[in-house]
Amino acid sequence: MKISCSKQSLMNGINIVSKAVSAKSTMPNLQCILIESSLSEIRLIANDIELGIETIIDGNIIEAGRIALDAKRFSDMIRKLPDSEILIETNANCETVIRCEKIKFDISGTSGDDFNYLPEVEKNKSFTLSQFSLREVIHQTIFSISNQENTKIMTGELFEINGDELKVVSLDGHRISIRKVQLKESYDGIKVIVPGKTLNEISKIINGGVDDEIRIYVTDKHILFEFEQTKIVSRLLEGEFYKIDQMLSNDYETKFTINKKEFLDCIDRSSLFISESDKKPIILNIENSEIHLNIISATGSSMNETIEIKKEGKDLRIGFNPKFLMDALRVIDDEEVNIYMVNAKSPCFIRNEDNSYIYLILPVSIVA
């Protein structure tokens, strides 16, 4: 193989496919990037079996061929080269020479004969949304997936489409995050559970705006994301997602509207009083047109703060893990949020009028 390309184009491609390189593996191919050049295209591929990425880079093909190179070493080398044209040449023994200006690297690769290419994904079912929307909806829900491998389904997110509405759901046993996205077209019968790791990596790769589309294909086993010169294939999580509709309710005894930033800053301060060993709840005392927040640490120090609210319904005293409230409030863009509660033992809901976001959080029992 003999190819040349700009440093920028190569580095950009490496950064994309590196997200599918396995950090630690006994199989060398999972830690490699495959460079494959046909007569018309230069492709970079990486695949850690769960997640596979391939991307086409611009460049000149002098001789077709392929080589698998250690991803970390290759990436470090290219990053440290000047912003200039790079020539990559391999011989039959997989010895690889990388040249740039007066610099010459000699490294050895492998043939790539047993490299894991991306699986073929049937293109029957698909939908389209903007890169911006996908990145946002991941960011707004990913924090409440579980990292417990024994509840595998909870380590992923539900992507469900009915008509022109995409619903994304994550939950971890203490809380549920739901976001709805309006699509431009209608689709039907799409309901898949995408691994959280895949979504995390994708949100790092897609940096396009509201006008840059991403096309998503699903089968029973796989999901394929296609945009620009890049294809990302991930396995899906198998099984039935939790029936969340029966956990949701519009009934409430107490509703209040609060300035989001004031509320978030206050809870953030209260987190100073929590130690890993002793997770104290923050206590919300909702009284008339004020909320009194209070937390007492294991060592006896404490914080008290009062915030004005607009309230409907009963007064209430209720405790929460401050982190769960903060996680939800941080991804809400509204200046004011509405919070709905029933009693000190029932879940609270942070949601907007049209239910385009719903954050359910279970309270923590407090000593009366």
Place this chain on the structure above:
Amino acid sequence: MKISCSKQSLMNGINIVSKAVSAKSTMPNLQCILIESSLSEIRLIANDIELGIETIIDGNIIEAGRIALDAKRFSDMIRKLPDSEILIETNANCETVIRCEKIKFDISGTSGDDFNYLPEVEKNKSFTLSQFSLREVIHQTIFSISNQENTKIMTGELFEINGDELKVVSLDGHRISIRKVQLKESYDGIKVIVPGKTLNEISKIINGGVDDEIRIYVTDKHILFEFEQTKIVSRLLEGEFYKIDQMLSNDYETKFTINKKEFLDCIDRSSLFISESDKKPIILNIENSEIHLNIISATGSSMNETIEIKKEGKDLRIGFNPKFLMDALRVIDDEEVNIYMVNAKSPCFIRNEDNSYIYLILPVSIVA
């Protein structure tokens, strides 16, 4: 004690004195900040015995007194408060209330009765330089102190003044860094060894410019830095510094002038080929008007690069630990540097015409 001050003024003071808070200690006072208020001044003090810092903050004194508070907790609390007026009030039991807008923290402190105040430092010998110069000279030499506690003297830096010239020296057994600073006035008989840790912390605190002065007092045991509202006292390292003059020489067999950025970038690339377990040298082959750089990793991959130079004297093949070359080159501001060598076993010198900087680096023996 009862005082009030702006968040900004308090936070600024905390950030300064925190540099003298001990990270880990069995003596609680070493992990505290003492707030001491006379009728005229509010002072913050921290002292880990090696290094002590005190600073005066602006504020209103309602009642004089003092309190010692856990530095980390106090600092975290103040940081998370809104940018507003803060009231701190203590009672006879050292219970402390911190108020800001509608926020109230209750924490407990200690009386500070057995707090370690800064030692008195006699003000007989002193000199003055700009905060900018001090920060620069530390940055330009601190990388070559030793972190080996068994060669204690090497963990500090020599500060020596003869006439109007301050000379700062650090060395670690493989290299020596020397910087000279022109002072505005003449002083005599100043020669002290300042702990590297002290210099590191000071360079983080002083952020003034060329017109902001810092006054430095020395005794046999201590060094005192005074600037603006802040005093920093450090113990000195005791003992005789190495006689470095006999290690310096102006003789050379090979001299070359090289573009600093090209040289540094090249060596930086070569560092990819070094692993912790097997430190390979970078080999410089100086031939005519070029330098050929070459490094071969333990696994057989290699890098070659050629840079044009202006050379006087003999050709030479010599090996170095790339890190030592990089450390020196990174702190030199000149576009071109002059490098002087004798043979493959003698130290090389990177220095400018007037010797305001001299970096001596020992070569590494290479297999012929």
